[in-house]
Amino acid sequence: MKELTFAALWAVFHEMLGAWLYLGLAAAVAFALAVVVLVIRERGVMYARLVRCYIIGLIGGFSGVFIAPAITLTSVTAAGGPADWVLLFLVWVVGAIGSTIVLYTLVGWIGLSRRQSVPVAQPALAE
Amino acid sequence: MLALNRRQLLAALAATGTLGAGLSRSRAAPVKTKAHIVIAGAGAGGLAAAAQLSARLDGAKITLVDARREHLYQPGFTLVASGLKPKDYVLSTTAEHVAAGVNWVQEQVAAFDPESNSLTTERGTRITYDYLIVATGLHLDYASIEGMDISLIGREGIGSIYASPDAAITTRRLQAEFVEKGGDGLFGRPATEMKCAGAPLKYTFITDDLMRRAGTRGKAKLTFTAQNRGLFSVPIVSEKVRMLFQDRDVSVRYDHVLTAIDPAKRRATFRTPAGMVDLPWTFINVVPPMRAPAAVRNSPLGWRTGPWKADGWMEVEKPTLRHVTYRNVFALGDVAGVPKGKTAASVKWQTPVVVDHLIAALQDKTSSEVYNGYTSCPLITRIGRAMLVEFDYNDNLTPSFPGVVAPLEELWVTWVMKEAALKPTYFAMLHGQA
Numbered sequence: 001m002k003e004l005t006f007a008a009l010w011a012v013f014h015e016m017l018g019a020w021l022y023l024g025l026a027a028a029v030a031f032a033l034a035v036v037v038l039v040i041r042e043r044g045v046m047y048a049r050l051v052r053c054y055i056i057g058l059i060g061g062f063s064g065v066f067i068a069p070a071i072t073l074t075s076v077t078a079a080g081g082p083a084d085w086v087l088l089f090l091v092w093v094v095g096a097i098g099s100t101i102v103l104y105t106l107v108g109w110i111g112l113s114r115r116q117s118v119p120v121a122q123p124a125l126a127e
Numbered sequence: 128m129l130a131l132n133r134r135q136l137l138a139a140l141a142a143t144g145t146l147g148a149g150l151s152r153s154r155a156a157p158v159k160t161k162a163h164i165v166i167a168g169a170g171a172g173g174l175a176a177a178a179q180l181s182a183r184l185d186g187a188k189i190t191l192v193d194a195r196r197e198h199l200y201q202p203g204f205t206l207v208a209s210g211l212k213p214k215d216y217v218l219s220t221t222a223e224h225v226a227a228g229v230n231w232v233q234e235q236v237a238a239f240d241p242e243s244n245s246l247t248t249e250r251g252t253r254i255t256y257d258y259l260i261v262a263t264g265l266h267l268d269y270a271s272i273e274g275m276d277i278s279l280i281g282r283e284g285i286g287s288i289y290a291s292p293d294a295a296i297t298t299r300r301l302q303a304e305f306v307e308k309g310g311d312g313l314f315g316r317p318a319t320e321m322k323c324a325g326a327p328l329k330y331t332f333i334t335d336d337l338m339r340r341a342g343t344r345g346k347a348k349l350t351f352t353a354q355n356r357g358l359f360s361v362p363i364v365s366e367k368v369r370m371l372f373q374d375r376d377v378s379v380r381y382d383h384v385l386t387a388i389d390p391a392k393r394r395a396t397f398r399t400p401a402g403m404v405d406l407p408w409t410f411i412n413v414v415p416p417m418r419a420p421a422a423v424r425n426s427p428l429g430w431r432t433g434p435w436k437a438d439g440w441m442e443v444e445k446p447t448l449r450h451v452t453y454r455n456v457f458a459l460g461d462v463a464g465v466p467k468g469k470t471a472a473s474v475k476w477q478t479p480v481v482v483d484h485l486i487a488a489l490q491d492k493t494s495s496e497v498y499n500g501y502t503s504c505p506l507i508t509r510i511g512r513a514m515l516v517e518f519d520y521n522d523n524l525t526p527s528f529p530g531v532v533a534p535l536e537e538l539w540v541t542w543v544m545k546e547a548a549l550k551p552t553y554f555a556m557l558h559g560q561a
């Protein structure tokens with residue numbers, strides 16, 4: 001491409017994803033907020049949970065490596081040169097880190113809401 | 128609501144300084160003019176030029192002339208003809224791509240008269256212009272192959288991925304039969320200039336791959352007929368394709384020009400230096416000779432001498448695509464009589480150059496923008512892999528991602544570009560955004 005500007009990239013992604021681009025961005029922003037609020041409410045990062053989620057997240061990375069070629073109508077065996085290995089590695093990294101953070105946050109929020117709902121739930125149980 | 132979000136987001140990003148030259152350029156004050164700019168042809172080039180002109184001019188009258196109501200995303204034809212994408216992948220409407228404020232005359236141009244700065248449509252309407260951009264694409268001359276007719280596509284093993292989306296679907300049906308049963312597969316290219324010279328090669332590679340996957344490759348003989356001593360106009364690419372064909376067991380016949388077909392006997396006749404040669408087919412992909420559309424060919428706009436005279440390609444300057452005689456006329460896309468440049472990717476590089484020179488002329492200025500012949504072709508070598516072949520007028524390779532995406536390497540990344548990124552980039556181009 002002659003000049004790969006942000007505006008051109010944005011236009012290309014807009015053509016590719018349409019309204020999903022905005023939904024995806026909105027979801028990303030909402031999720032980032034959820035992470036920040038969780039860390040604040042838990043007063044820091046819970047390392048034990050992070051490690052557990054990371055182990056499961058590795059599986060997420062590997063599934064990404066298989067899912068990404070499938071989206072492009074082929075399989076992982078299509079990879080044929082250094083640029084492909086780099087791209088697949090990036091997919092793996094993003095997949096692993098992404099699923100780790102998603103899991104960590106989900107588990108965290110579920111834990112928070114359980115703890116909150118306990119006093120409310122008790123009278124209900126007593127009935 | 129979505130549009131508002133987008134604007135807000137752009138504003139936010141601009142404020143944080145993330146945006147590059149792209150936005151600052153479109154923010155340049157529009158040039159005021161009363162000129163009438165006519166664009167003949169509303170395909171890839173015509174639509175992109177209309178969008179860029181309307182963004183950069185204030186007060187101009189911009190008229191597109193083209194009878195075609197459906198817009199065809201032609202780079203997708205190969206994928207449709209291989210069963211990888213449905214027909215609607217390549218279909219949209221012209222109307223949805225015409226930039227706001229641009230006037231669209233839904234007629235074909237019948238004749239150009241550059242002496243009087245006018246053209247006449249098929250219904251006899253005369254349209255005068257101050258500036259003219261000719262972006263009529265090219266004419267697929269099936270009739271010049273003796274015995275061939277577009278209505279034969281789909282019969283007697285005759286396919287053609289070029290003719291139309293329907294022809295691509297029909298060709299896919301024949302390809303699937305061939306992949307199953309085997310036989311003689313004939314592939315080749317015409318002796319004229321052509322759009323996307325990689326497409327006939329890609330289709331050969333894809334057919335080979337489909338057969339290998341189906342376990343039927345042993346039942347078929349695949350032959351590629353080249354019109355001269357090469358497989359591609361860029362020597363280094365030609366050599367690479369020669370090696371790949373050798374690897375895939377595709378036999379190559381050089382100096383073979385398709386001149387006639389006999390559907391009943393399923394035999395194709397080729398002109399060769401040693402005389403006429405007949406080859407049999409079970410499945411043939413006919414790629415017809417290509418010439419400038421009749422209205423251009425019969426006008427004074429074509430080359431008056433040299434190799435491009437007969438086919439009527441427009442006589443324009445290589446770096447600017449400006450007509451050598453009629454200075455208020457430009458060519459854009461396939462119709463330009465320049466070496467290379469007959470791909471949608473070329474149109475993407477040509478359009479800003481043509482538009483800039485036209486706008487400079489409106490202001491009695493000159494532009495320094497230059498088109499170097501950039502042409503690109505993601506050459507599919509099997510399903511899932513392609514080579515990103517990019518080159519200029521001088522047969523130099525001009526890789527967009529040097530050191531990252533190697534031009535002559537069969538890569539999945541390049542396939543991803545063709546399969547996932549090319550179509551959105553093409554549409555962004557039509558809308559003047561890329």
Ligand SMILES: Cc1cc2nc3c(=O)[nH]c(=O)nc-3n(C[C@H](O)[C@H](O)[C@H](O)COP(=O)(O)OP(=O)(O)OC[C@H]3O[C@@H](n4cnc5c(N)ncnc54)[C@H](O)[C@@H]3O)c2cc1C
Nearest residue numbers: 168170171172201202236263264323460461469470471472
């Ligand atoms: C099978 C195939 C595969 C391809 N693969 C690729 C690829 O992988 N990558 C790539 O970059 N490019 C590819 N291309 C090439 C690309 O599609 C063309 O180069 C591009 O569309 C050229 O744009 P254009 O504006 O010159 O012509 P077009 O997009 O063809 O538009 C021409 C327009 O002019 C109109 N017209 C014709 N005659 C007249 C007249 N007398 N009056 C008014 N209007 C007229 C037509 O109706 C049409 O709308 C491929 C093409 C084909 C067929």
